[in-house]
Amino acid sequence: MPLFYFTRGEQTCMAISQSIMDNVTVVSFTIFKIIYNFSKNSEQFLQCCVSQVNPVTAGESRWKFKHPEVTNITGKVSDLDRFDAQFFKVHYRLANSMDPMARKLLELAYEAIYDAGLNPIELDGKKIGVFIGSGLSETENRGCYDYKTKHGFGITGVSKTMYANRISYWLNIKGPSNTIDSACCGSTVALEQAILAINLARDGKTKSFAENADGCARSDAINILYLQKARDALRVYGEVVKVKNQFISRIAGETGQVFGFNRDLSSLTLFLKQFYDEANVSAEEVEFVEAFGSASPESDKMELQAIEKVFCGNRTDTLLVGSVMSNIGYTDCASGITAMTKVLLGYHKGEIAGNLHCEKPRQDIAALRDGRMHLVRDNQSIRCTYTAVNGLSDITRYKSTIPRLLTLSSRQDSNLSKIFDDLKSRPIDPEELALLHNIHANNIPGHLGRGYIIL
Template identity: 30%
Template structure:
């Protein structure tokens, strides 16, 4: 007996363990060490060989166990081809920022409009740490998120108890990283087991002072919930990512240093894809109070980069994530921009631990542009560290003028800006937020304004420099948009990243015709919300519908609760999605597996069937063209011609229906729908056998032709009839001369026989008030 395949092993494990996510570690379902050992022994008996008792630790999910034990060849090992200086593609963005920003699109609208996200600290935020009287005089203005506590723990399979113990920065990071992968068109499940690196910049660890101070309140989740390292590690764990997983803390440069590390990892071949993030949440008033006493904070709670009135920073919170790939590996992806190079260094022994070093900044810039192979004088724009401090701004501007401003033609200054003017200083997330801004500006070919610049700082020589005080088109001095992003840690770690635009190509319109718009979520409530959002977005946009449908079908995670609409015109798609948003058409997923194809019998045909599909579905048309020569050879007529005219005689109609069923099955498979099983009724049995591979097409057609010929002979003799009646087999035993053709249900049968005998049964059933209907035959 052959060993069970992966599907059989998955079915056995599901029956044994229960209906659980096959990609979720089994210990999360409550499987104990003893249970795991017993499971390995029982599973060994099922597959017919002794298994190690530690098997479940080595292969912790149903999918991993099934693939391992079925001897499935593993995916081809990733063989990196390192190339020094290879551009790194930015293929996805995610963000959650002050001002209600929860998407790259919302961030761009905010930036382009000159949005200001500074506001008061949310009510109750700081009172957890200190009584109200101690907060008197602590500046309460900054860039705050609307909600740092909300978290969809169930979506990630995290228990409520563990979620409470998790630092809000970990929670936010998970949600924004998922959104960034969606923006990239990469289903997270496609990354399982891959060499995907996670690089997170995070410099605040205040949550642990809440959860770890009271020893009596510490539980099993407190340690991982408070640890900074777990921010990156948890993301790698939940998505089963096997590349480097690092949380970096270099203070205000943390997330841009994370970008640098990711670029190096991708170029070395250590990672094949990287998720790079920065996250910062202002939970405690302590750092704010400390900054105030050090004279770091602006009196009005706003950063005013390079302005004469610059008097300090405003603190901010938020999260940004970028998805990176080597450019060669990004074929088929939407490339938003490319990273040409980066550099990191330290101030060394400057004029104080937290004092910047202008010489170090000059060296950093030279290193970065040398690594990128970019002439500094060709750079159009720099997203500066730009904190708006009396000391920092002049030193930074001086370094920029030395390296990027030298040798420029008149009228081609280095343009400067800082997103801190919009959001405040996001500290550990500051660098990634600036990078997000630059990528969005490149894709929109426009530089948004840097706020609060009214008069130039008199301590800055602006020769060769100009602040973007009003939104402007990107100048493209060299013909290609180029920019730098800077971030400087207050302990002296400096980072600079060089970006360049990449040509964008609008999605090509397809062949038209109806499209399937598939949506999914983990709950019906969320699915309805997503349907409504998509409807609004489509109503306002002009992106080709087939591109949207293809992305939803092939570049999204397909979650358990699902809904779909089929439409051709934009207005119809929008209306159908709004119906879905109202709760109509939502279904639950059967986690047991794939769909089943059911092939009907004679009688399901209609005049004109297949004609629209021939015109609108290339896969259907290709299958008909492939079947046509076989039909000509075995049946003596053209299948394509039969579908394009009125249906022929009984025999040819049956064969045409058979061909139609084979082409429909091929169409579904072309769209990625593969059946777990096939069923057929009457002539559909033959189509099912062909689709399952039990018969080839020519053999199936011979069976069908012989069947059709015999039925045609019966039809030619006349006198026969068929009917469906709501009578049981026992009741039909009283009517000799009538044969049960189909046992449709315990109380319904399809009968055949001489016309008068069939009519007698129909009349009997009608007298009883039951269903009775003669079927058209011939």
């Protein structure tokens, strides 16, 4: 489930993190957008930090007060009087009654989506959550109790519950939409709830290869293997035949590559076949496959399909398949050695540990239905012959083959000139151009300006 996470107060932040949950695809990068009292973007914020300049200055406050103990030396966000109500689907009168922070949240939501290389229209109708941390608001008090306001937009304009809901409405996204008030901890509580919503099994159960797989639980792991030449070893758990790592291309979706543990089936199958050819071992001789088993429905299916194609083509006995991730959760960088440790201990004991949380194995794999492949759900004896250990990783690589012709759109032509001037002032960044191509592959509603540049 993709998510948005915001904090409200002297700063406004947003992160987008995409994951796989239920039957929703996509996963990838994290982007943040920041406005502070002294900066309009993260670059200006960084410059202020490294230049060691104090941005908190005296000046006219947004509020009128006469209290002698209240100082006018504060940090102030700029451009609060500017807002494109039509673009964000906000009624003109409502826009004038909205809390300025609500308007800024909408603006930064768009900026962060854009910086992530996405077109907002791509999010339409998807299961995406919005989580906002918010605290006290002077604007809320004024909007609710100002008797001069008679048009009825005051409460909806300043209600904190609308901070998240308005973003969900604008993007037409269908996930949870929560504004969380936990005083000074509001931002971290919102972040905590947002993280729990993405690619994590809510019940702490990693249901590898199960029909009801819904993401993996995270877990810690520290493991070490001591390797020796066989002739020098005083104790042997297993013999290493071959180890190989290789980047496997991702799936090309309608809006670009699908990230996460999804891989192109044909590429993964080819890699496995070449591996066993190089090892001079027939895949049919492998007794047990310790699979990755991320418990995301798409990735699990892809992995089982590859195993079926490579190991079960001319098989006469049943291939056993399991995943230690179901037993202890996803251990991130330690996943590979964790899986190998399970196999080595299985060799030592003579039986392999069964998967947890797999009461109903998925039935969309032919080899599982006809018995050529079997998911080990109870501890099972093994002959300790050949065992395969598969691993997957979410590593991002960028390779640009995009021409230097760039087409863009914007709310108005003047914005295009600013973007083009900025692009011409810097060295070409292939990653940035790839993101811009992805953003503008489809029309962005409300963008009236069109233009192109050759870099």
